[in-house]
Each structure stands twice: as C-alpha cells, then as structure tokens.
Amino acid sequence: MAVVGLSGRLARCYCLRAVRSLPVCSSLRVPALQLHVSKTAMGASQKDFESAVNQVKLLKKDPGNEVKLKLYALYKQATEGPCNTPKPGLFDLINKAKWDAWNALGDLPKETARQNYVDLVSGLRSSSDSSSQVKPEADKKQAGYETLVITSEDHITKIMLNRPAKKNALNTQMYQEIMLALEAASKDDSTITVFTGSGDYYSSGNDLTNFTDIPPGGVEEKAKNGAILLRDFVDCFIDFPKPLVAVVNGPAVGISVTVLGLFDLVYASDRATFHTPFSHLGQTPEGCSSYTFPKIMGLAKAVEMLIFGKKLTAGEAYAQGLVTEVFPDSTFEKEVWTRLKAYSKLPRNAMRISKQIIRNHEKEKLHAINAEESSILQERWLSDECVNAVMNFLSQKAKL
C-alpha cells in the first residue's frame, strides 16, 4: 500500500503493511513483549501463563537483568522446550547471555517451566504491588493506576476512566489496568463495583492510536496480541462476580457501549449517547454484543446499531433496553449516587449469589462468543477497510 507522504505517526501505523519490520531492539527483551504463545505449550494453565505474560508488562519496577534472563529462559522452555538454537558468537553478548540462560534449563519439562514462570511473576507482582500501592481505605484513591482513578467508599468500588483529554479512549495500558482493577474489586470488601468516566465523555472506545507502533513480529503479531487482549478484557466482565454498574456520564462509543450488555445496571445522564460505528471503521461487534444486543433490544434495533452505526440518545437506549434509567444531567450524579449508596448496604452474599444464578446460565456461551468475536476482529484489523478508516482518523482526526 503506497504510504508516501504520510506523517511519521502514520508511517508507524501497523496498518501500513508495506512497512518493513523494525530492527530487533538490542536491549534484553522481557518475553512478555512476545505475547504469541503456542497452544501446545499452554495446556491446563494457559490462562495463568498468559496472564503472567501480560502481568510482566505491568511491573512497576525493572526486575533487573538476572530476573529478566530467568523469565526469558523459562518462557522459551515453556513454549519451545529445551534450547534448540545455535550458540551465538562470543561478542554477541546479549544474545549469548539469553542463550546460556535458556540452555542452562536443559530438559526441564515445559509444564514445569511454565509453572516456574507463573510463580516467578507472581512473586515479582506482590513485591512490586506492596512497594507501590497504598492499601485502599474509605475515601482514599488507590495508588498504582495511571489511566484510572479507583476509589472505595460506602462499600462501593468506583473505577473512573481517567483520560479526559482523549475522551477516555482506551489505550493498551487502560485495558490492562481495567483488568487489574476488576480483579482487585472482585476480591475487596465492596458490595458493588461502578464504572464511570471523568470529563465530558464516558468513553470514546478503543484508542485508535492502538493501531500504530508495529511490534518486531509485524502486523500479524499486532493483530494477534490485540485479539488476546480483547478476549481477556471481555472475559473479565463476563466473569465479574459482583453487581456491576455503569454510570454513563456522557457520550459512549464502541467497546464502552458493547460491554454494557454484560453490566447489571446502566444509569445514564440524558446527555449520554451510545454509538457503535463498527462498519464505519471496517470492524465488527465485540464485547459479546453480537449476542447480547439482539437479546436485549431485538434483532432490528441491534442491527441498526451494530451494522449501520446508528447513534442512540439516552432516551432511545432506555427504550431499547440497553439503559436501565435516564436521569436529568443536572441531578444525575446526586440521584445516582444516593441510590447506589442505598443498594450497597444490601447483603453482599445474597446479591453475589443472585447475580450468579442469573448470569451462570450463559457464561460458557458468552466466553465462546467472545472468543469468536475476537478472532474475527483479528482478521478485520488487517483488512483494507479497517486500514483506510483508521488512517483516515489518525491523519485527519475525522469525527464519526
């Protein structure tokens, strides 16, 4: 695809398949940067291993080269088995150190290497978290998040998307932090968990700059990593055990709309809108919306949103069953939080078990739908239709 004359940022856009793969960086790459993992190496604890691979990227402190060599060696042993490459030359110090670390593991079984990797990362996580996070107390912001503001008060854990200058667009870090925040909220002493946005937007959905910066493995690896990230992200909502509430304070776009089908309550300000411009972007529905939206609002209305990109007002979203209740913007925050504080005093276990009974019937089906939607999007992200739409936004910041 001819890319002559585009800005530097676009020239890095993963969509530009003509771009040669970047030179392999000379510094030691922690294996977490290579998220493509072979199915055969995963076995029963595939999720734990993938989650550990993801978590390495979020370590607050650099664990040092010795630990990184250990992570590298265990990763290679878990995914490829015993060292199977020729020894690098004497002066190729970085690759020789990596080769030595891997080779030193000898015939260690893949399963053992995988488990050792998971154990090593969880140790790194707990030491990193304990040194960087403040124990949440009532009215206290939780430390350790850059794209979110997490507060705990009145038995409510509030997860606020906090990139207002970018309309709370979800970049890769925000996806990762939301997964961590949901994991923490599922285990803390709160009764309900609330999502909302800071600034005038709830969220403008996927950050389209996520499509730039080609990894060393090229565009296919970018799309594969994106599909893994999307699937893991949506799985967190499918499996979340407590009542999950969306306080939609303004316009919502894309994935911030589609996952609403997995929430238990959706309260919207009357200035909120709901927009899923997937066809405009050469993309397809995600967040299980290909199943939940027809179920919630009927096939015709779901098609009008998901295929034709009709933007709904809060009133229309309420009429179609996507929104539980709409409030005047002037009294939105006061009315909604008064109500939620009353709900949060209800017996925690009864609410959790009731949610389980209501949601468990379809949990496996939703996981399967999520996996299918993610793999279809993996292909879509490499298509010319998506390439042109994303480049159009990035180069002109065209408004939908």
Ligand SMILES: CCCCCCCCCCC/C=C/C(=O)SCCNC(=O)CCNC(=O)[C@H](O)C(C)(C)COP(=O)(O)OP(=O)(O)OC[C@H]1O[C@@H](n2cnc3c(N)ncnc32)[C@H](O)[C@@H]1OP(=O)(O)O
């Ligand atoms: C292969 C790679 C995969 C990566 C990982 C994927 C993981 C999961 C993917 C799941 C699939 C999700 C799909 C979706 O969510 S599709 C929807 C995507 N969102 C959009 O297309 C919205 C784009 N934004 C807009 O149309 C407008 O910004 C908007 C109407 C939302 C607001 O317009 P307004 O004029 O009011 O404000 P600005 O445009 O000036 O916005 C202010 C600044 O914020 C930037 N911005 C806003 N939204 C986004 C966005 N989604 N992505 C990136 N940047 C965004 C905007 O550019 C402005 O920035 P500057 O101030 O720098 O100009």
